[in-house]
Amino acid sequence: VNDGMLPLMAYDWGGDRGALAGIDQRIAEAQGDKKQLKEIEKDFLEVLQSDAKLPAKEYVCRQLAFIGTGRSVPVLAKMLYDEDLSDGARFALEGIPGSSVDKALRAALEKLDGDRRVGIVNSLGERGDRKAIPALSKMQNGPDKELSAAVETSLRKIAAHTEHGPAGHGRGDR
Amino acid sequence: MESKSGKHKTGGVISRRTFIGRAAAVAGAFSAPAIIPASALGADGHTAPSNRITVGQIGLGRMGVGHLRHLAHHASVEILALCEVDRTRLDDGKMALEGLYAKKIENGTYRGCDYYNDYREMLARDDIDAVMIVTPDHWHTPQSIHAVESGKDIYCEKPVSMTVDEGRQLVDAVQRNGRVFQNGSQYRTNPAIRRACDFIRKGGLGTIKSVFTLWGSLGGMLGAERFGPYAASLNATVTGRSMTTLDFALPGEPVPEGLDWDLWVGPALSRPYNPAYHFNPSRIVVPWSFCEDFGVGPSTWYHSHSMEVLQYALGYEESGPVELIHPSSKEFPTLTYRYANGVLIHLVEGWGQVKELYGAVPEDARLDGNFGGVVVGERGWLTTMSDNAGITGGPEELMAEYNSPAHDVDLGGKDHHANWLECIKTREKPHSHEEIGHRAAALGHLTMIAYKLGRSLKWDPVREVFPEDEQSNRLLRRAKRAPWHT
Numbered sequence: 001v002n003d004g005m006l007p008l009m010a011y012d013w014g015g016d017r018g019a020l021a022g023i024d025q026r027i028a029e030a031q032g033d034k035k036q037l038k039e040i041e042k043d044f045l046e047v048l049q050s051d052a053k054l055p056a057k058e059y060v061c062r063q064l065a066f067i068g069t070g071r072s073v074p075v076l077a078k079m080l081y082d083e084d085l086s087d088g089a090r091f092a093l094e095g096i097p098g099s100s101v102d103k104a105l106r107a108a109l110e111k112l113d114g115d116r117r118v119g120i121v122n123s124l125g126e127r128g129d130r131k132a133i134p135a136l137s138k139m140q141n142g143p144d145k146e147l148s149a150a151v152e153t154s155l156r157k158i159a160a161h162t163e164h165g166p167a168g169h170g171r172g173d174r
Numbered sequence: 175m176e177s178k179s180g181k182h183k184t185g186g187v188i189s190r191r192t193f194i195g196r197a198a199a200v201a202g203a204f205s206a207p208a209i210i211p212a213s214a215l216g217a218d219g220h221t222a223p224s225n226r227i228t229v230g231q232i233g234l235g236r237m238g239v240g241h242l243r244h245l246a247h248h249a250s251v252e253i254l255a256l257c258e259v260d261r262t263r264l265d266d267g268k269m270a271l272e273g274l275y276a277k278k279i280e281n282g283t284y285r286g287c288d289y290y291n292d293y294r295e296m297l298a299r300d301d302i303d304a305v306m307i308v309t310p311d312h313w314h315t316p317q318s319i320h321a322v323e324s325g326k327d328i329y330c331e332k333p334v335s336m337t338v339d340e341g342r343q344l345v346d347a348v349q350r351n352g353r354v355f356q357n358g359s360q361y362r363t364n365p366a367i368r369r370a371c372d373f374i375r376k377g378g379l380g381t382i383k384s385v386f387t388l389w390g391s392l393g394g395m396l397g398a399e400r401f402g403p404y405a406a407s408l409n410a411t412v413t414g415r416s417m418t419t420l421d422f423a424l425p426g427e428p429v430p431e432g433l434d435w436d437l438w439v440g441p442a443l444s445r446p447y448n449p450a451y452h453f454n455p456s457r458i459v460v461p462w463s464f465c466e467d468f469g470v471g472p473s474t475w476y477h478s479h480s481m482e483v484l485q486y487a488l489g490y491e492e493s494g495p496v497e498l499i500h501p502s503s504k505e506f507p508t509l510t511y512r513y514a515n516g517v518l519i520h521l522v523e524g525w526g527q528v529k530e531l532y533g534a535v536p537e538d539a540r541l542d543g544n545f546g547g548v549v550v551g552e553r554g555w556l557t558t559m560s561d562n563a564g565i566t567g568g569p570e571e572l573m574a575e576y577n578s579p580a581h582d583v584d585l586g587g588k589d590h591h592a593n594w595l596e597c598i599k600t601r602e603k604p605h606s607h608e609e610i611g612h613r614a615a616a617l618g619h620l621t622m623i624a625y626k627l628g629r630s631l632k633w634d635p636v637r638e639v640f641p642e643d644e645q646s647n648r649l650l651r652r653a654k655r656a657p658w659h660t
Contacts, residue, residue, distance in 0.1 A: 013424070018409025
């Protein structure tokens, strides 16, 4: 792992948040610089694939929601199946543009259950993924009321995105 | 730019159920008397129970108990349910309510209250008309949306959202379900503040040149004694300089007995319990607000209040600026909003900066208080704050005009709660309806983004996007922990 990521490798519950200020700064200064952002993303993916602790990996996920690209998707997609990391992975994936994210979420939808499946349903709705409609529709009105409610909301959001554009691309003029 | 307040009605006229039907549906803590006294039927000047607005309240922290006391004094209200994930606070709320309703309990005119840990069970009741939401910030939008989808009208503490997108979803949900929503910005219904805002709106200051309001760093909060045990994790020397909230990872401690910590965390990423998020040492502290998962820092502390008042004064309460100008641009010494008509709102860390950095008011100008700002026009200056010094301004001729009876305001003696309750009956828009609350909160989120990125941003207040700035637009929203959704 890159030396600049060492504070993250040591970060755990009770860890010094101030020690991450340098990474915060590096991200802020890299805006508009694709090469720098690519380097940071690469470093972050190494952290995600290391034995770094949960707060460190969730810090990375928050940042990837902002700077992540398709390069992050395979690593994050695997995390969807991890009970501890699934939510963090969705935090990142929901922010990353591109069809590879939707594809990864749809694949996980079929394989997961419980809260993690509900989370995938929610993320597909937030992203307005029309290709998820057939799979989501099959889950409507099922015995799991929480899942059914999530599916209903998700389908409504997909319909709204279809009409008005996806989240983050103008919702105030409805 | 004209406010829509009071001009539009909200659909979904409140359904009046019969008293008997309601009473039968409620398994309250107090049993109904065998003989119903005249006061219960609306005699003796009392509001008959069937005409009362039945309310459930979510959140019984220090602000929550304050709201409870205020609401219980309204004759048109009957509080039927209290909800809190901390059993100690729920017990305190129960004791407070029984004291507040002691006379009604004694004379048999109170139907009783039920107590809940999970707000969803409370929202499932069809005998509750309206819900008061006084929870940490990260719950405001989810609970509001779930409540309007359950057919309830809402009073929600500010800021109403954690992100711009969440706020827009809230507005959509309130309007889609035809509910009445009041943002808990009580200064908006304060006669002194209203007078100042109306004076400015009517051109009393002439053309507005600049406006000032507060935004401070995290250090203002993290220096508090209560954070002492977690100093190593918080590292206030470094993080205290941050102008945004941060994702702190405080050490885990045992969850207090009776606290449903998982439900407290709700839609935020899971984390171990730490009392710094939850324990509230005094009435005015919002303990969670330094952590980006639970609060919005200065927006929670005062900015969402201030911006609602100031955007109302400027006629932009349902809109927003077109640009956020970061100090790194060197155009202004502090972060500044530019509106479409050219008006500038400068954020300052203390009122002294209005004089020292901008020279915008005379040296002897008295600037004091919070939850508003200083408005400078071609004819003079005026504050929109009622704390400490009250409304101040200058020059003397302007203040003489300002204080004349011609500028009296008549709110009919209505406070913010009363305005909400009246609108529940009339279906009018309250003073601080959902769009206004959203726009005030959204400005706090935009400010956070500009500080996080360290650069200026163009903003489209109609579409609510940063034009041609895909990277920044990603910060307008945030995912939620499963299974929570809005």
